[in-house]
Amino acid sequence: MMFTLITGASMGIGAAFARELAGRGHHLVLVARSGDKLKDLAQELRKEKGVEVEICVEDLSDADSPARVYEFCHTLHGTVDFLVNCAGLSHAGDFEEIPLSRLEEIMMVNMMAMARLTRLFLPDMVERKKGTIINIASIGGLQGVPGLGLYSATKSFEMTLSEALYEELKGKGVKIFAVCPGFVDTGFFERAGHNKTNLRLPMSGVDVVVKAALKGLEKNRIWVFPTLIDKVLAFSQRAVSRKTVVRLAGFFAAVKDD
Numbered sequence: 001m002m003f004t005l006i007t008g009a010s011m012g013i014g015a016a017f018a019r020e021l022a023g024r025g026h027h028l029v030l031v032a033r034s035g036d037k038l039k040d041l042a043q044e045l046r047k048e049k050g051v052e053v054e055i056c057v058e059d060l061s062d063a064d065s066p067a068r069v070y071e072f073c074h075t076l077h078g079t080v081d082f083l084v085n086c087a088g089l090s091h092a093g094d095f096e097e098i099p100l101s102r103l104e105e106i107m108m109v110n111m112m113a114m115a116r117l118t119r120l121f122l123p124d125m126v127e128r129k130k131g132t133i134i135n136i137a138s139i140g141g142l143q144g145v146p147g148l149g150l151y152s153a154t155k156s157f158e159m160t161l162s163e164a165l166y167e168e169l170k171g172k173g174v175k176i177f178a179v180c181p182g183f184v185d186t187g188f189f190e191r192a193g194h195n196k197t198n199l200r201l202p203m204s205g206v207d208v209v210v211k212a213a214l215k216g217l218e219k220n221r222i223w224v225f226p227t228l229i230d231k232v233l234a235f236s237q238r239a240v241s242r243k244t245v246v247r248l249a250g251f252f253a254a255v256k257d258d
């Protein structure tokens with residue numbers, strides 16, 4: 001049996017991927033720390049969509065957790081041919097004020113776990129000449145965002161790695177690309193200490209991101225910008241100076257209350 005592995009599946013965009021892909025008949029392995037939320041979602045999807053759903057409760061900030069996720073998948077009678085790296089977190093505020101432990105956590109989840117899981121599952125996909133990896137990055141990865149410097153840097157990492165692998169994997173039957181949403185209405189901001197009522201751009205819904213990602217897969221995109229605003233922001237960068245790009249990114253994110 002083929003499985004789709006989704007990290008960050010307990011809520012937000014990851015849970016929306018789980019619902020959409022289950023509706024398309026994918027059997028799922030769901031990863032996050034919130035075991036109760038994963039259990040509820042798994043039950044819902046088994047009942048309503050009739051697919052197999054396994055849960056794997058892991059803290060992806062632990063360096064060994066990607067290997068445990070890989071081992072868990074090997075104990076199932078099947079293979080993972082579709083991976084959605086969606087787990088991620090942010091922390092709003094000036095870089096000098098981020099607690100060191102939080103800095104580590106953000107880098108471990110957003111970069112290390114994503115890269116390790118990709119590295120672990122990729123060889124099997126290449127061997128079978130079949131696979132898909134969708135990395136949920138952010139439009140914030142297109143430039144440094146004042147107030148979200150570390151977060152934006154981790155998302156740049158994700159975008160850069162994804163585009164290099166997109167090219168490396170051409171002709172090998174495996175697709176990989178990064179999805180770069182703007183602001184999406186989830187609990188992400190609250191968890192980051194970022195007051196979302198300050199945001200100076202509209203937020204989209206989780207389903208917009210998922211639909212755009214799956215359309216991007218069909219169209220073989222290297223990066224996906226889900227909304228028209230995301231596309232305009234990404235492409236208008238070419239027309240203005242780097243200083244302006246960075247200043248505007250900080251203005252739109254409006255991390256500080258003043």
Ligand SMILES: NC(=O)c1ccc[n+]([C@@H]2O[C@H](COP(=O)([O-])OP(=O)(O)OC[C@H]3O[C@@H](n4cnc5c(N)ncnc54)[C@H](OP(=O)(O)O)[C@@H]3O)[C@@H](O)[C@H]2O)c1
Nearest residue numbers: 008010012013032033034059060087088138183184186188
């Ligand atoms: N919301 C936005 O505006 C936005 C915009 C662009 C990109 N994104 C990206 O989209 C992805 C999903 O964000 P979201 O908006 O859906 O946020 P969310 O609602 O906060 O969901 C984040 C998910 O990541 C999981 N996660 C966080 N830390 C983890 C850890 N240490 N170990 C395992 N899982 C962990 C959470 O599960 P547990 O807490 O249960 O572990 C949760 O399932 C992130 O990569 C984010 O950077 C979001």
